[in-house]
Each structure stands twice: as structure tokens, then as C-alpha cells.
Amino acid sequence: MHDTMISSATAVDRWVGETFREWVALDAPGVPLPGGGRTWDRFGVLADMAKRDLALGRLAEGHADAVAILADAGTAPVASGPYGVWAARSRDGDLVASATASGWRIDGVKQFCSGVGLLDRALVSADGPDGPRLFDVDVRRAALEVCADSWPAVGMAASASASVVFHSVPAAARCAVGDPGFYTDRVGFWWGAAGVAACWWGGARALIDTVASYLDPGGSGAHELAAFGEAVAQQRSMTETMRWAASEIDGVQNDVEHARRVALVAREVVHRGCGSILAAVAAAGGARPICMDAAQSRRSADLYAYLSQHHGGRDAAALGKASLTTQEIS
Numbered sequence: 357m358h359d360t361m362i363s364s365a366t367a368v369d370r371w372v373g374e375t376f377r378e379w380v381a382l383d384a385p386g387v388p389l390p391g392g393g394r395t396w397d398r399f400g401v402l403a404d405m406a407k408r409d410l411a412l413g414r415l416a417e418g419h420a421d422a423v424a425i426l427a428d429a430g431t432a433p434v435a436s437g438p439y440g441v442w443a444a445r446s447r448d449g450d451l452v453a454s455a456t457a458s459g460w461r462i463d464g465v466k467q468f469c470s471g472v473g474l475l476d477r478a479l480v481s482a483d484g485p486d487g488p489r490l491f492d493v494d495v496r497r498a499a500l501e502v503c504a505d506s507w508p509a510v511g512m513a514a515s516a517s518a519s520v521v522f523h524s525v526p527a528a529a530r531c532a533v534g535d536p537g538f539y540t541d542r543v544g545f546w547w548g549a550a551g552v553a554a555c556w557w558g559g560a561r562a563l564i565d566t567v568a569s570y571l572d573p574g575g576s577g578a579h580e581l582a583a584f585g586e587a588v589a590q591q592r593s594m595t596e597t598m599r600w601a602a603s604e605i606d607g608v609q610n611d612v613e614h615a616r617r618v619a620l621v622a623r624e625v626v627h628r629g630c631g632s633i634l635a636a637v638a639a640a641g642g643a644r645p646i647c648m649d650a651a652q653s654r655r656s657a658d659l660y661a662y663l664s665q666h667h668g669g670r671d672a673a674a675l676g677k678a679s680l681t682t683q684e685i686s
Contacts, residue, residue, distance in 0.1 A: 396602035403558030410658035411514035437476030451482035487536030511661025546615035583639035
């Protein structure tokens with residue numbers, strides 16, 4: 357039994373990695389950039405990838421976000437292969453970037469490095485002498501040490517989101533992306549935050565579609581049908597919220613505070629909706645889909661883990677304050 361479980365997990369990891377790299381080569385070049393009039397199409401691509409598999413959606417979102425960040429910086433990817441964004445900060449700070457004669461040297465530990473072993477390059481944040489900076493790093497050849505067992509979680513295991521140690525990794529001067537503070541100061545930072553919500557939304561759609569196959573309009577009980585109806589209603593609410601967010605992103609281009617409010621609203625609605633859907637599909641389908649359907653079981657764990665990156669009450673408080681300040685409530 358134990359060996360079978362390991363083999364199954366390995367097969368999932370392999371499929372996610374291979375599918376992600378194939379998508380980057382064939383389909384990712386056609387993903388619209390945010391804010392160019394086709395943001396709804398962009399959200400649809402991300403949601404569809406996450407519907408297929410949430411770890412796959414996470415990797416696709418990271419690649420698409422990296423391409424958008426580079427576009428904001430007025431540059432293009434150095435290579436055509438898979439990119440990611442490694443920009444999470446730990447409680448102890450970030451990587452440290454030190455200036456050298458030829459560019460930069462990066463040291464420290466970076467957590468949540470999604471796509472370790474799958475990416476060619478990553479946009480990596482580090483604290484420089486003049487503030488936080490972003491670097492385009494060749495992670496295939498860099499002196500990186502993957503921390504063993506740094507992702508013991510079942511959820512999002514296939515996203516390969518390990519912690520990584522940077523041992524004096526060199527970065528040429530040209531690999532610095534934008535000025536200090538560029539990454540978080542952009543309007544596009546918030547557009548990217550809304551893109552994550554598109555992945556949550558896609559994963560929830562798959563949960564609903566799967567549990568529907570276990571229900572019978574004429575044979576399922578009222579309690580199960582009521583729970584399923586709640587899930588469908590939440591999904592509709594999320595869909596309309598993401599459609600609204602896409603329209604706002606395409607309509608207002610250079611207002612960081614507006615972009616921030618739009619992203620916070622989208623993430624708040626989708627995060628709450630996904631939480632409700634996780635509970636509702638469990639009530640609608642009972643134990644069988646969660647315990648006997650490997651894909652549904654993994655999807656539930658993946659979505660729960662993916663949602664945990666939301667900043668919860670802090671973001672809701674920021675949205676409340678911003679809405680009162682601007683009097684933009686409805």
C-alpha cells in the first residue's frame with residue numbers, strides 16, 4: 357500500500373511537470389498580458405489550467421506573471437523556457453543582494469519557490485543596499501540547495517514549492533529587473549494578485565463538476581442537493597466578480613490604488629467563495645468523493661493549501677480602509 361501511494365504521487369508530479377513545460381512551449385506565448393483589453397481571456401486561461409490541476413495552475417500563473425512583470429520592466433524573457441516568480445518574504449526578511457564588480461551576489465534562504473527543478477529561470481526578490489530588488493536568475497545553473505522536506509504538506513505537493521538556499525549566486529548587472537521597489541510598486545503587482553484568484557476560482561469549478569457526477573436529481577437527498585446548490589451559487593458569484601475585475605483592469609490603466617482595491621475585492625470574494633465551496637461539496641458528496649476519488653481528494657487538499665496564501669483579515673482591513681478613504685463602496 358505504501359509503495360503504491362508513493363508511485364501514484366510520483367506519477368502526478370511527473371504529469372504536472374511535463375504538462376507545464378509542454379504548455380509553456382505551445383500555449384503560454386498566446387496568453388494575453390493583463391490590462392491590454394483581454395484580461396478576461398487571461399483569467400480564463402489561468403482558471404482552465406487550475407481546473408485541470410491546481411498545482412499545474414499555480415505553475416502556469418507563475419510563468420504568466422513573470423512574463424507580465426518583464427513586460428512592465430520594458431524587457432522580455434531571456435529564454436523561451438518556463439519562468440517562475442520567487443518573491444515570498446519570510447518573517448526573517450528576504451535574500452540579500454550584494455553589489456559586486458560585475459553585478460550582484462545573492463545569498464540566503466528563499467521559501468515557497470514553486471517549480472523547483474521544473475523552471476529554467478525565476479524572477480527572484482532580494483534586499484539590496486538601496487531597497488528590495490528583483491533579479492532574473494538562471495535557476496538551472498545557479499548554486500542552489502533545495503532544502504529537503506521543506507514542503508511536507510499534502511496540499512500543492514506537485515507544485516514543487518520547496519525552500520531554496522542561495523549560496524553566493526551571481527547575477528549580472530543586466531539581470532536586475534527594474535529599479536528598487538519596482539516589483540511591488542507596479543499597477544501590475546495587483547493585476548497579478550487578481551490572477552491568483554483566477555486559479556482559486558478554476559480549482560473550485562473542478563470540485564463542483566466532480567461532485568455533480570456523484571449526485572442524482574431524482575435520487576439524492578434534499579440536504580445533498582441544497583449543499584450542491586450553495587456551491588453553484590458561490591461559483592456564479594465568483595465568476596461575475598472575476599468578470600468585473602477583468603473589466604476594471606482593462607478600463608483603468610495607471611491607478612495603483614484602484615488596481616489594489618480591485619484585486620482585494622476579487623481575492624476576498626473568491627477566497628470566501630472557495631472556502632464555502634470546499635465545505636459545500638463535502639456535504640453534497642459525502643465521504644465517497646473525498647476518500648475514494650484520488651483526483652478530488654488531492655484537489656480539495658490543494659485548494660485548501662493554495663487559499664492559505666491569502667492574507668485574510670489584513671487584506672479585508674486594508675480594503676475597508678481604502679473604501680472609506682475613497683468613498684468607493686458600491
